Amino acid sequence: MKLIIANNIGFCFGVKRSVDITEKILHDNRAVAYVTGDLVHNEKVMDDLKKKGLKIFDPSEKKLINIRKNSVIIIRAHGLPPKETEYLKNTFESVVDTTCPIVSKMFETAESLVSEGRKLFVLGNKEHPEMIALNGHVREAIIFSDIRELEEFLNKEQLDKNTKIALISQTTKDLRTFCEAAYTLTKNFKDLRIVKTICDFTVEREHEVEELAKKSELVIVVGSSKSSNTRKLFNIARKFTNTILISNTEQLDDSLKNFKTISIVSGTSTPNNLIEEIVGFIKNKFGEVEVSWRGQI
Numbered sequence: 176m177k178l179i180i181a182n183n184i185g186f187c188f189g190v191k192r193s194v195d196i197t198e199k200i201l202h203d204n205r206a207v208a209y210v211t212g213d214l215v216h217n218e219k220v221m222d223d224l225k226k227k228g229l230k231i232f233d234p235s236e237k238k239l240i241n242i243r244k245n246s247v248i249i250i251r252a253h254g255l256p257p258k259e260t261e262y263l264k265n266t267f268e269s270v271v272d273t274t275c276p277i278v279s280k281m282f283e284t285a286e287s288l289v290s291e292g293r294k295l296f297v298l299g300n301k302e303h304p305e306m307i308a309l310n311g312h313v314r315e316a317i318i319f320s321d322i323r324e325l326e327e328f329l330n331k332e333q334l335d336k337n338t339k340i341a342l343i344s345q346t347t348k349d350l351r352t353f354c355e356a357a358y359t360l361t362k363n364f365k366d367l368r369i370v371k372t373i374c375d376f377t378v379e380r381e382h383e384v385e386e387l388a389k390k391s392e393l394v395i396v397v398g399s400s401k402s403s404n405t406r407k408l409f410n411i412a413r414k415f416t417n418t419i420l421i422s423n424t425e426q427l428d429d430s431l432k433n434f435k436t437i438s439i440v441s442g443t444s445t446p447n448n449l450i451e452e453i454v455g456f457i458k459n460k461f462g463e464v465e466v467s468w469r470g471q472i
Contacts, residue, residue, distance in 0.1 A: 182469035187443035189275030193252040215444040216402035253304035256311020281372040288341040299345030347404040387438035388415035398442030405442025424456040
């Protein structure tokens with residue numbers, strides 16, 4: 176059996192930044208630390224942080240809880256609507272914003288395009304925290320998850336071809352669908368501004384997972400099913416080969432022995448130690464395993 180470990184694997188810089196800041200707060204401060212929902216979309220990461228004392232606080236619910244005077248609230252990597260951030264500043268002694276810089280840039284881009292008088296189209300998942308936050312930065316953004324949904328909206332609304340519009344994306348959506356959306360809108364409107372707000376790190380993983388899938392009998396995608404970019408990698412890989420999505424070693428079984436070449440990839444919120452754990456598990460279980468690291472963890 177041969178294992179190929181993707182070059183682009185483990186945390187991206189935005190997730191690593193958010194986790195590092197949070198762990199430093201938990202280590203250095205005597206204050207009680209809260210976070211606005213899951214810091215990142217990975218159960219293992221969140222379980223580890225909770226064991227270190229991190230608590231969850233949902234600012235959208237605005238429930239009265241016993242908040243200690245020296246409490247710290249951490250804004251998750253996906254960002255928050257500005258009104259919720261203001262609420263936190265009035266509730267907690269300290270607010271630490273770990274919003275990914277690429278996400279923050281997307282919010283700024285959206286605000287700028289709307290200020291030009293453009294109707295904003297956004298490729299994204301309405302319930303994703305990044306899109307919920309975006310709705311607090313701009314009003315009436317048209318969020319669609321795929322081309323079918325976009326075309327249904329256009330057919331229903333019949334907007335004037337002279338309407339000034341703009342297209343951006345949730346930072347973790349796939350580039351191919353974004354390009355298809357741009358083409359669809361170009362056919363329907365005369366004045367269109369397109370700004371690629373998809374994270375380049377996730378695009379690199381898209382390209383690599385496709386390359387690996389084409390030369391592997393099985394691709395193991397490591398990460399949480401709650402993670403948008405992890406599900407995206409799974410959907411790309413399964414177009415070309417056998418693919419499974421796992422979050423721990425317990426989801427691996429003897430069926431792996433049927434595959435000679437297996438590639439391992441991960442979402443951007445998957446911790447490096449989980450990758451190492453899975454590689455170690457496969458080596459111990461199946462004995463003669465050749466491991467090829469395309470990069471360094």
